[in-house]
Amino acid sequence: MNRLIVLTGIVFIAVSCGGKKSKHDASGIFEATEVIISAEASGKVETFHLKEGDRLTEGQQVGYIDSVQLYLKKMQLLAAQKAVVARRPDITRQIAATKEQIDKARLEKARVENLFKDGAATQKQADDADSQLRILESALDAQTNSLSTSVNSLDEESVTYNIQIAQVNDQLAKCRIVNPVEGTVLSKYAEAKEIVVSGKPLYKIADTRNMFLRAYVVSGQLENVGAGQDATVFVALSDGSSRSYPGKVTWISDKAEFTPKTVQTRDERQNLVYAVKIEVANTDGLIKIGTYGDVDFAKR
Numbered sequence: 361m362n363r364l365i366v367l368t369g370i371v372f373i374a375v376s377c378g379g380k381k382s383k384h385d386a387s388g389i390f391e392a393t394e395v396i397i398s399a400e401a402s403g404k405v406e407t408f409h410l411k412e413g414d415r416l417t418e419g420q421q422v423g424y425i426d427s428v429q430l431y432l433k434k435m436q437l438l439a440a441q442k443a444v445v446a447r448r449p450d451i452t453r454q455i456a457a458t459k460e461q462i463d464k465a466r467l468e469k470a471r472v473e474n475l476f477k478d479g480a481a482t483q484k485q486a487d488d489a490d491s492q493l494r495i496l497e498s499a500l501d502a503q504t505n506s507l508s509t510s511v512n513s514l515d516e517e518s519v520t521y522n523i524q525i526a527q528v529n530d531q532l533a534k535c536r537i538v539n540p541v542e543g544t545v546l547s548k549y550a551e552a553k554e555i556v557v558s559g560k561p562l563y564k565i566a567d568t569r570n571m572f573l574r575a576y577v578v579s580g581q582l583e584n585v586g587a588g589q590d591a592t593v594f595v596a597l598s599d600g601s602s603r604s605y606p607g608k609v610t611w612i613s614d615k616a617e618f619t620p621k622t623v624q625t626r627d628e629r630q631n632l633v634y635a636v637k638i639e640v641a642n643t644d645g646l647i648k649i650g651t652y653g654d655v656d657f658a659k660r
Contacts, residue, residue, distance in 0.1 A: 384654035386636065388575030390647050392566035395541055399556045400534035401425045408537065408552040410563060416539040425556065426589065427535035434528045441521035444504075448514045451507045458500045465493040543567040566649065571642045573607065573653045575621060576633035581657075585636060587612060590658040593640050595647055603646060607655065611637040 399405075409421035418420065469489040475481035543565040550562045574591050577585055591607040613635040638655055640647065647653070 375602070385581065386577050386619050387652065387654045388573050388636075390640075390649060390651045390653055391572045391574050391637075392568050392570070392649050393568040393572075394564055395543070396561050396564050397537075397540065399425065399537070399550075399558055399560045399562055401427070401490070401531060402557045403535070403555070405537075405550060405552050405554050405556055408550065408562070410545055410548065410576070412533075412545050412548055414545045414578060416543060416545060416565060418540065418542045420539045421553070422482065422537055422539055423537040425535045425537065427532050430528055430532050430535065434525060434532070437525050437528065437600075439523055441518055441525070444518045444521065449507050449510055450503065451504065454502055454507055455500060458496065458503055462493065462496045462500060463588035465489070465496050469493050479608050494525050537562065539565065541565060541567065543569075568645070568649070569642050571640045571649075572610070573638040573640055573655055575638060575653075575655050577636055578633055580614070582612070584660055585609060585612065585657050586660060589660060591638050592656045593638055594654040594656075595651060598655075602654075603644075605640050605643070605647075607638040607640045609636060610639045612632055 403426040406424055406426055410416065410422045469486075469492075472481050472486050472489040476483065476486045545563055545565050545566075547564040548562075549564075550556055550560065556562070587609055589609040591609055593605045593607040594602040595605070596602050616632040616634055618631055619633045
C-alpha cells in the first residue's frame with residue numbers, strides 16, 4: 361500500500377511538471393512606452409493638477425512654474441523698445457523745410473536766368489542763384505543720408521529687443537507645464553509649492569492603451585516569425601480562463617540573449633532566445649504594465 365501511494369505521488373508530480381510547459385508559441389511581459397516629463401524652467405511650482413492614474417491628453421496644461429520675474433523682464437524690454445521707436449526720426453518731416461528751400465531756389469534760379477537773357481541781370485547773379493541751389497541740394501542729400509543711418513541704427517536696436525522679447529516669451533511658455541503625449545500618469549515626482557530646477561523630473565506617463573508584449577522565441581522559431589506578422593495575444597484571468605487580443609509583430613531583436621528567468625519559451629532547453637515585440641491595443645484596460653502574457657503567431 362505504501363509503495364502504491366508513493367508511485368501515485370510520483371506520477372502526479374510528473375504530470376504537474378509536464379503541465380507547466382507553455383501551450384503557446386511564446387510568453388513574455390507587457391510593456392508601454394514610458395516618458396518622463398521634466399521641468400523646463402526653474403522656480404516654485406505654483407499649481408500642479410495631476411495625480412497618479414490620471415488620463416492626460418496631448419497639449420493639456422497641468423500646472424505652471426512661477427514666472428513673475430520673467431514677466432517683469434518682458435515689460436522692461438517692451439518699454440525700452442518703445443523708447444527706441446520714439447527716437448526714430450521722421451525723415452519726411454525732417455527734410456520738408458530743406459525741400460521747400462530747394463523749390464524756392466529753383467524758382468529764383470529760373471527767374472534770374474530769364475532776367476539774364478533779357479540783360480536785366482548780371483552773370484554773377486545767375487551764378488549765385490545756381491550755386492545756392494546746388495548747396496541746398498547737397499545739404500538735402502547729407503541730411504537724408506544722416507537720417508537714414510539713424511533710422512537703420514534704431515531699427516537694428518529694435519530688432520535686438522524683438523529677439524530678447526522672443527527669448528523671454530519662450531521662457532514664459534516653458535513655465536507652463538504642458539503634457540506632451542497622451543497617456544496615463546504612472547508616477548508623480550513633485551508637488552505644488554516645491555522649488556524645482558530645469559531638468560527635474562515632474563512625472564512619468566505612458567500610453568497604456570497601446571501596449572507591447574515583449575516575448576522571447578528560440579532560434580528555430582525565427583523562420584516563422586517576421587515584422588508585420590499578425591499574432592494573437594492571451595492574458596490569463598483570475599478564473600483560470602484567458603482573454604485574447606489581436607496583435608502585430610513590430611520588432612525582432614537581431615541579437616540573442618539568455619532566457620530571462622521569469623519567461624517561458626516553447627523549448628525551455630535552449631538558453632539563448634530572441635526578443636520580439638508584439639503591439640496590442642488595450643481596448644478594455646485589462647492589460648497592465650508588467651502583466652504576463654502569451655502569444656501565438658499567425659502562420660506565414
